[in-house]
Amino acid sequence: MRTQVAIIGAGPSGLLLGQLLHQAGIDSVILERKSRDYVLARIRAGVLEQGTVGLLDKVGASGRLHAEGLPHDGFELLFGERRHRIALSELTGGRHVTVYGQTEVTRDLMDQRAAQGGKTVFEADDVTLHGFDGTSPYVTYLDGGVPRRLDCDVIAGCDGYHGVARASIPASALRVFERVYPFGWLGILADVPPVSDELIYARSQRGFALCSMRSPTRSRYYVQCGTDERVDAWSDQRFWDELRRRLDPETAEGLTTGPSIEKSIAPLRSFVAEPMRFGRLFLAGDAAHIVPPTGAKGLNLAASDVHYLFEALRELFLDHSEAGIDAYSQTALARVWKAERFSWWLTSLMHLFPEQSPFEQRMQQAELDYLVSSEHAMAALAENYVGLPY
Structure with a gap:
């Protein structure tokens, strides 16, 4: 089998790239090592920048998002038992974010690709990348135990932090920057109404907490926990009790609790691998970088990578110019590092x-006090939160 672009990974970045390429008349095949159901069972974040929504609009995969997503014009910082609203739209000239689960983004893109006849191979085993340091890359894999070969012009590694794409690049060719944080987030999903119409980021003497949502009837909550914590040590009641302790009395009193439908612990890290191109292999999303979830940048950074990579590949195949692919890594990394800075700063705060x-501790308090007392400081926070331009 032959294609122009072999895409490794059927998460949102790989699927979005596939749809952008399809619209431009560029052929692609997506290889995914897990099943469709497994991919759609992953619980991930759901705060989308306008740039991400714009890309989904561009490929025609945003109908359900606009019908069911929740536009947010602000969020709140809670510290010292007081809530302080960051008015995103007012501070950024009308820009906002949209709450819509990453799982739903993935589902919408999957359904659209299938309806348009795009080729996606799920449960592709033993995926191996070959020849990407030359001009004739190809990928081998097992499809139902049968060996297959996919010849291509370029390979897009959209297969996440633990995927094969980055691991295939010689270690000597990559420079890695990383910080592992000494805590994680214990999160639950529950079919209860959110405690607030907007997200609440809380700092307390017991640690961080986040009140979020997926819909008007489904909530997502997190509390900071130790890296040695185990999910099975946290009953639902223990979680709700701890969350209340980290909120102001009024918010805690208004909290609706219920049985969790998902509970997990996520470690926090900042990670960047440079460059994001090696020969004819291009990395995008978590394959190249990880941000702590505090700034809601993971999926949005993947989308901006895809934007830059699509433009580069469009130039390559339609304009017969390599200028875009030559600039891809530097262009994408410039935005990546700004998002890494913002996520690190908000996590540290x-x-x-x-x-x-x-x-x-006093420095954290002083920073927060300054932040909510200065319109310029709040505007800088809002600008980063809604997403820097591509």
């Missing part, structure tokens, strides 16, 4: 760190 000195 809102979390309780082990062995944090009294001085460091």
Whole structure:
């Protein structure tokens, strides 16, 4: 089998790239090592920048998003038992974010690709990348135990942090930057109405908490926890009790609780691998970088990578120019590092760190006090939160 672009990974970045290429008349095949049902069972974030929504609009996969998504014109910071609203739209000239689950984005893109006859191979085993350091790359894999070969012009690695794409690049060709944080997020999903119409980011003496949602009837809540915590040690009641302790009395009183339908612990890390191109292999999304979830940048960074990579591949195949692919890594990384900075800053501001000195705690408090007292500071926060331009 032959295609122009072999896409590794059927998550939102791989699917979005596939649809952009399809619209431009560029052929692609997506290889995914897991089943469709497994991919759609992943619980992920759901705060979308306008740039991400715009790309979904562009490929015609945003109908359900606009019908069911929740536009948010602000969010709240909670500290010292007081809530402070960050008015995103007012501070950024009308821009906002939309709450719509990543799983639903993936489902919409999958359904659209299938309806348009795009080729996606699920449960592709033993995916191996070959020849991408030359001019004739190809991918081998097992399809139902049968060996297959996919010849292509370029390979797009959209297969996540643990995928084969980045692992296929010689370690000597990559420079890795990483910070592992000394805590994680314990999160639950529950079919209860959200405690607030907007997200609440809370800093307390017991640690960070986040009140979020997926719909008017489904809520997503998180509390900061130790890296040695186990999910089975947290009953639903223990979680709700701890969440209440990290909220102001009024918010805690208004919290509706119920049985969890999903519960998990996510470690936090900042990670960047440079460059994002090696020969005819291009990395996008979590294959190249990870951000802590505090800034809601993971999916949105993947979308901006896809934007830059699509434009580069469009130039390559339609304009017969390699200028775009030559600039791809540098262009994408410039935005990646700004998002890494914002996510690191907000994580550092809102979390309780082990062995944090009294001085460091006062610095956090001073930063928060300054932030909510300065329109310029709030505008900078809002600008980053809604997403920097592509």
